[in-house]
Amino acid sequence: MPASDKESPRRVALFVTCLVDLMRPVVGFAAVKLLGDAGCIVEVPGDQTCCGQPAWNSGDRADAQAIARKTIALLEKYDHVVVPSGSCAGMIARHYPEMFSNDLHWRGRAERLAAKTHELTSFLTDVLGVGTVEAAFDGAVTYHDSCAGLRELGIREQPRRLLAGVDGLSLTELADSEACCGFGGTFCVKYPDISTAIVDRKIGAVAASGADTLLAGDLGCLMNMAGRLSREGHTVKVRHVAEVLAGMAGGPAIGEGAGKEGKQ
Amino acid sequence: MKMHSADFSADARAALADRQLQRALGNVQRGFVEKRRKARDKLPEFDALRDSAKAIKDHTLAHLDLYLETYETRVKESGGHVHWAADEAEARDIVLDICRNAGAQTVTKGKSMISEEIALNPFLETNGLTVVETDLGEYIIQLRGEHPSHIIAPAVHVNRDEVEADFRRHHDFLPASRNLEAPESLLSEARGVLREKFLAADVGITGANFLIAETGSSIIVTNEGNGDLTQLLPRVHIVLASLEKVVPTLEDASQILRLLARSASGQEFSVYTTLSTGPRRPEDPDGPAEYHVVLLDNGRSKMLGTEFQDMLRCIRCGACLNHCPVYHAIGGHAYGSVYPGPMGAVLSPALAGVDKAGALPNASTFCGRCEEVCPMRIPLPKMMRQWREREFAQNMSPPTQRYGIRLWAFFARRPALYRLMAGAAASLLRMMGRNGRIASLPLGGGWTATRDFPAPQGRTFQEMWRARGKKVA
Helix, strand or coil: CCCCCCCCCCEEEECCCHHHHHHCHHHHHHHHHHHHHCCCEEECCCCCCCCCHHHHHCCCHHHHHHHHHHHHHHHCCCCEEEECCHHHHHHHHHHHHHHCCCCHHHHHHHHHHHHCEEEHHHHHHHHCCCCCCCCEEEEEEEEECCHHHHHHCCCCHHHHHHHHCCEEEEEECCCCCCCCCCCCCCHHHHCHHHHHHHHHHHHHHHHHHCCCEEEECCHHHHHHHHHHHHHCCCCCEEEEHHHHHCCCCCCCCCCCCHHHHHHC | CCCCCCCHHHHHHHHHHCHHHHHHHHHHHHHHHHHHHHHHHCCCCHHHHHHHHHHHHHHHHHCHHHHHHHHHHHHHHCCCEEEEECCHHHHHHHHHHHHHHCCCCEEEECCCHHHHHCCHHHHHHHCCCEEEECCHHHHHHHHHCCCCCCCCCCCCCCCHHHHHHHHHHHCCCCCCCCCCCCHHHHHHHHHHHHHHHHHHCCEEEECCCEEECCCCEEEEEECCCHHHHHHHCCCEEEEEEEHHHEECCHHHHHHHHHHHHHHHCCCCCCCEEEEECCCCCCCCCCCCCEEEEEEECCCCHHHCCCCCHHHHHCCCCCHHHHCCHHHHHHCCHHHCCCCCHHHHHHHHHHHHCHHHHCHHHHCCCCCCHHHHHCCCCCCHHHHHHHHHHHHHHCCCCCHHHHHHHHHHHHHHCCHHHHHHHHHHHHHHHHHHCECCEECCCCCCHHHHCCCCEECCCCCCHHHHHHHHHHHHC
């Protein structure tokens, strides 16, 4: 339920993220539905690409800044910017201002955008005051806290609060839930052996939880965990949390063939 | 500072395949993390103390010259000597000179990472001195001819059976039939052997956790009491410390001490917190006749005023190692540096050069847990990123990676072109998928060697969104 029905509807830009755009559009549509249900007017700025995180974390400041300037100019006219990813939201909300620490003009613009940029579940609960969503999901799920969302944006309770209101869903916590899944952006291909060792501990915890579905709020982590789970022969299904919250978890899970679709 | 490895990736792979090491690393993950959490939870003012500790160090670093000179004056007033060493070679020479002037044959040592940094032991041994490490972990490492794999638990990679084998091999003067099954029996054997060494030593070398400007004192924290015997029994005591260890007052050190052991081992306080100020005075019951402090710079003063200054707040608690997923996976040796883990990933390039230690700041997932647990609130991921920036700017990162990022950024700056490429990539990857996943990806072997690559749903969100818009209109 929106915080106040009297307020004019909020004009929200959905920054869908490059991974959701390329790999899993259903997450974008789930976000659109959740925001629309909460009374927002959702727009998808057509010229969005990527937040620039791969360049920033690789030490390529010039390219990261060039991408950030474009993104800032594209998004700054909206009341809010919502991102279905903790790390991409953290990039805009935490790293854009840091990136322009020596540039007063762009720092000001970056800070103003940062102040109104939110990760999806945090926007729904913290900003809009949504208590429950209309959704049902018959399953035992576990939840992975992606590092950037958890530590840069303090996202921990928000998705759990929303999941608690989903009919038929039961949540079991992961052991050592604060541990990284080993994705780390380019880290997972720069140091694949270390990355694999780290994700193995994570999928060990997933298997031990007894859950049949693993949820998280960041597609990078989800693809990493899904890829290792399927390679190791686990049948745990992996989905973005927004799919479940929006009641759009009927299709194939991440890394799952369309052939299984009919069975769900 | 010497880097021990040229190939981080290969050493990491070897560490991952070392089953004994992997078992030992499980203890780091389970033990240290839980103990720190409990210690923190029991102290409501823990985070306020962190703010205060950070402020103390920031203030000290802003006036480092003042506090170091004050410290030097106080040490001299108490009858001690201060030696300034610009680099590790100077520090080694100073220590050797002091030992020679004392006519020393045997040197005992308390745990000192600075002595590892300057590779003191091999230098003194080459020059005819017998060097004995007295911290149990360091002693084990010395017997094995290894380097510490952790800054507070040097032998964390070694298991009990290996220690027993090392003791039997090196303590061949003891009866071969003795029972060493219980860990306590290993401890008491080490204690017995070391007791002789303490009594024979001519010079004792300790590190310092803090140097106190107002009193000229140095403080060490230990759990075994070996530091006390090292600095009290020999005729000469040498304190080996890097210059950022100074704090203005005893009160300042007391505040930071409340964080140190809790962050390190989850103890409220280390078992021994030992202050030493100058040589033995006439009214003292014991103490050394000579007291020397060797103050090492070795690249630290160059960090002042740069984006790496915050690293000089580090108090070497090891919490960042204990909470690092990469350290948990590979342990300390694979980093090839005296300083492993996140703190080492920032400090090693500063001390050894980013051309030699450049892999280390890249060996992080940026999960941010190190910064979260750092008692001194050091922004470790941010500084690792700054090293990556320097590498990128100096064309030191691998060409494939550099060109890959630049090519991708070229498209990311051009939305229309980007949409076209994303649409093509989505269809192509979709076609490559079998049962929703791609088992082997050209140029993506880093991923697909051990993981399936989930196939995309088929069309990009942007394509579908635009198509829907037209439909609605």
